[in-house]
Amino acid sequence: MGNKKEEKVYTNPARCKGCGYCINTCPQEAIQVSDHVNAKGYNTVVVDDSKCVVCGMCYRVCPDYVFEIK
Amino acid sequence: MAKVLLKGNEALAEAALAAGCRFYSGYPITPQTEILEYLSWRMEEVGGEFIQAESELAGINMVLGAAAAGARALTTSSGPGFSLKQEGISYLVASDLPAVIVDVMRIGTGLGDIAQGQGDYWQLTRGGGHGDYHTLVLAPASVQENADMMAEAFDLAEKYRHPVLIASDAAIGQMIEAVEIPEFREHDINKYEWTIKGCKKGCEQRKIQNVYYTNPNYETYLKEKYDEMEREEQRYENVCVEDAEVVLVAYGISSRVCREAVETARAEGFKLGMIRPITLWPFPVKAFSEAKEAKAFLTVEMNILGQMMDDVKLATNANYAVDHYGSIFEIPEADGIIAKAKDMWKKGEI
Amino acid sequence: MRLAAPETVTFTQSGFCPGCGHGLAVRLIAEVMEEMGLSEKLLAVVDVACGSLNIDSWRFDTIMAAHGRPIATAVGVKKVRPGNLVMAYIGDGAAYSIGMAETMHTALRNDNVVALVINNSLYGMTGGQCAPTSLPGQITTSTPKGKDPKKAGMPFRVEEAFTGFDIAYLARASMADAKGMIQAKKYVRKAFEKHRNGEGFCLVELLSPCPTNLNMTPVKSVRRIKDEMIPYFPLGEFKDKKREE
Numbered sequence: 101m102g103n104k105k106e107e108k109v110y111t112n113p114a115r116c117k118g119c120g121y122c123i124n125t126c127p128q129e130a131i132q133v134s135d136h137v138n139a140k141g142y143n144t145v146v147v148d149d150s151k152c153v154v155c156g157m158c159y160r161v162c163p164d165y166v167f168e169i170k
Numbered sequence: 171m172a173k174v175l176l177k178g179n180e181a182l183a184e185a186a187l188a189a190g191c192r193f194y195s196g197y198p199i200t201p202q203t204e205i206l207e208y209l210s211w212r213m214e215e216v217g218g219e220f221i222q223a224e225s226e227l228a229g230i231n232m233v234l235g236a237a238a239a240g241a242r243a244l245t246t247s248s249g250p251g252f253s254l255k256q257e258g259i260s261y262l263v264a265s266d267l268p269a270v271i272v273d274v275m276r277i278g279t280g281l282g283d284i285a286q287g288q289g290d291y292w293q294l295t296r297g298g299g300h301g302d303y304h305t306l307v308l309a310p311a312s313v314q315e316n317a318d319m320m321a322e323a324f325d326l327a328e329k330y331r332h333p334v335l336i337a338s339d340a341a342i343g344q345m346i347e348a349v350e351i352p353e354f355r356e357h358d359i360n361k362y363e364w365t366i367k368g369c370k371k372g373c374e375q376r377k378i379q380n381v382y383y384t385n386p387n388y389e390t391y392l393k394e395k396y397d398e399m400e401r402e403e404q405r406y407e408n409v410c411v412e413d414a415e416v417v418l419v420a421y422g423i424s425s426r427v428c429r430e431a432v433e434t435a436r437a438e439g440f441k442l443g444m445i446r447p448i449t450l451w452p453f454p455v456k457a458f459s460e461a462k463e464a465k466a467f468l469t470v471e472m473n474i475l476g477q478m479m480d481d482v483k484l485a486t487n488a489n490y491a492v493d494h495y496g497s498i499f500e501i502p503e504a505d506g507i508i509a510k511a512k513d514m515w516k517k518g519e520i
Numbered sequence: 521m522r523l524a525a526p527e528t529v530t531f532t533q534s535g536f537c538p539g540c541g542h543g544l545a546v547r548l549i550a551e552v553m554e555e556m557g558l559s560e561k562l563l564a565v566v567d568v569a570c571g572s573l574n575i576d577s578w579r580f581d582t583i584m585a586a587h588g589r590p591i592a593t594a595v596g597v598k599k600v601r602p603g604n605l606v607m608a609y610i611g612d613g614a615a616y617s618i619g620m621a622e623t624m625h626t627a628l629r630n631d632n633v634v635a636l637v638i639n640n641s642l643y644g645m646t647g648g649q650c651a652p653t654s655l656p657g658q659i660t661t662s663t664p665k666g667k668d669p670k671k672a673g674m675p676f677r678v679e680e681a682f683t684g685f686d687i688a689y690l691a692r693a694s695m696a697d698a699k700g701m702i703q704a705k706k707y708v709r710k711a712f713e714k715h716r717n718g719e720g721f722c723l724v725e726l727l728s729p730c731p732t733n734l735n736m737t738p739v740k741s742v743r744r745i746k747d748e749m750i751p752y753f754p755l756g757e758f759k760d761k762k763r764e765e
Contacts, residue, residue, distance in 0.1 A: 163543030235596025
């Protein structure tokens with residue numbers, strides 16, 4: 101799995117539609133709904149980097165390209 | 171090229187290839203099947219693609235794909251099959267795609283019958299599918315015209331990015347005449363930028379879809395396109411129209427009998443003339459300005475309702491008597507046409 | 521591990537509902553094209569239903585074809601441009617109902633095109649009517665008391681009908697979770713590889729969530745795929761011509 105020192109999950113909240121697939125999928129329970137509402141009117145998600153192991157599951161299940169790992 | 175004896179349907183098929191058509195998909199239906207049969211072996215010889223489709227619906231939608239990919243694409247049918255093609259024709263129009271569709275007309279409504287007829291006039295000229303459109307319609311009256319109109323049809327289709335219909339009929343399709351096939355030419359599928367070919371990185375994606383999704387001036391764009399067609403593309407042949415007191419209006423096979431009727435009537439001293447629409451849409455309104463002495467107009471069509479009468483009335487501002495000489499199951503006869511024309515002339519005198 | 525949406529995916533006009541599976545399928549296709557280095561070669565034909573929004577979701581040259589006809593249209597494209605990859609992207613209603621004749625005859629001829637069928641067990645664009653893939657008892661807007669198989673038949677299973685044809689590839693995957701997505705990508709890639717090699721017709725069905733029309737939360741809609749759809753629509757490869765030879 102990913103090297104935590106070099107890689108990190110980045111989110112683009114503007115694309116989020118709040119479906120919750122990532123929250124449902126994350127094995128580390130590192131993703132939560134935030135209070136932030138984007139321009140589309142959805143509560144967006146936030147990743148807790150301290151819990152995240154950069155496994156990439158959130159990227160794989162997200163229909164709206166919110167996640168990027170680099 | 172020397173003249174050869176060919177059936178109308180075969181001449182049309184060979185001429186399509188000469189015009190650079192390299193894609194055909196169709197379905198058997200009398201009286202157009204010879205086109206499909208001819209292309210089933212001949213298309214391969216010129217390096218094109220032939221598909222006998224599972225239905226007219228599949229056939230026309232394959233044509234849509236081939237046209238979007240840049241080929242000169244053709245499909246042909248008759249009556250019941252032509253109705254099935256309307257879905258695709260409407261989509262071709264909506265997507266700004268050129269293609270040529272041939273209707274070798276047969277008689278009747280529903281199944282009708284396989285004999286010659288001219289009952290699809292309304293469907294051909296009013297936009298036979300759903301929505302708000304016209305298509306250019308060319309009406310050949312001989313085997314030679316069947317051949318000559320193919321290149322013209324493809325050229326017009328590309329000029330306007332619009333489907334073009336050929337209104338042939340069972341008589342023209344089945345008769346054998348001497349014909350000169352035009353010179354062969356190749357068509358480059360990359361000739362136009364808009365054809366789909368693969369989107370290079372950094373380039374603009376090509377989208378073939380309903381124009382109103384992409385063109386903010388959709389209404390004006392389409393209106394201007396049809397206005398230009400009406401202005402530029404009216405084609406007709408006038409036979410002894412200038413001094414004619416009764417003018418026949420006929421296209422396709424019926425026009426050939428009318429030509430004979432004009433000659434016979436004039437030999438008897440009766441000033442008969444004929445306007446032959448070569449484009450059924452746009453209807454050749456311009457042809458009627460030559461009819462300065464006319465008292466009446468008589469359409470000669472192989473249908474019951476005289477479908478072309480509406481257009482004649484519009485072309486003459488409904489200022490003249492307009493009637494219809496219809497023949498069903500048979501090609502009209504010159505004597506009958508002359509008798510009816512004389513009858514109209516007499517009524518006009520009174 | 522670097523994971524980012526491929527360059528061919530655009531976001532500007534993606535108007536899919538929250539939790540819609542189309543976004544997932546688009547990414548699979550774009551990833552596979554990028555990995556195969558064929559992004560500039562793909563020509564797509566989409567159906568008029570929800571999937572038609574893909575024309576604005578990716579950067580492939582695309583035709584929006586008539587409902588049920590994208591496979592026929594794709595055949596026309598492929599004949600003219602044999603050097604390109606050609607894909608029809610359609611829903612289950614298009615592939616198995618109105619376009620069944622086109623799907624079946626393309627299989628019969630083994631035409632060299634890829635069909636990606638998004639199976640969400642209903643008609644999405646029109647508001648959730650019964651489809652040939654709707655499950656027994658499924659409440660839809662046209663089966664308000666639940667789908668009665670005695671009247672509407674049992675759901676259509678493509679593998680039962682199509683494995684008899686001499687086609688190159690037939691597979692089904694689920695887009696309900698990460699594991700399903702990994703399998704789905706494998707099948708999509710295999711279909712495109714076979715297509716590139718000229719092996720013939722490749723159909724991959726992807727079980728897809730449609731939370732809006734199922735009146736479910738997105739998470740419930742993917743659970744439904746696992747609990748109700750997969751038991752009836754088994755996952756796997758049903759036809760792999762080259763392997764059989």
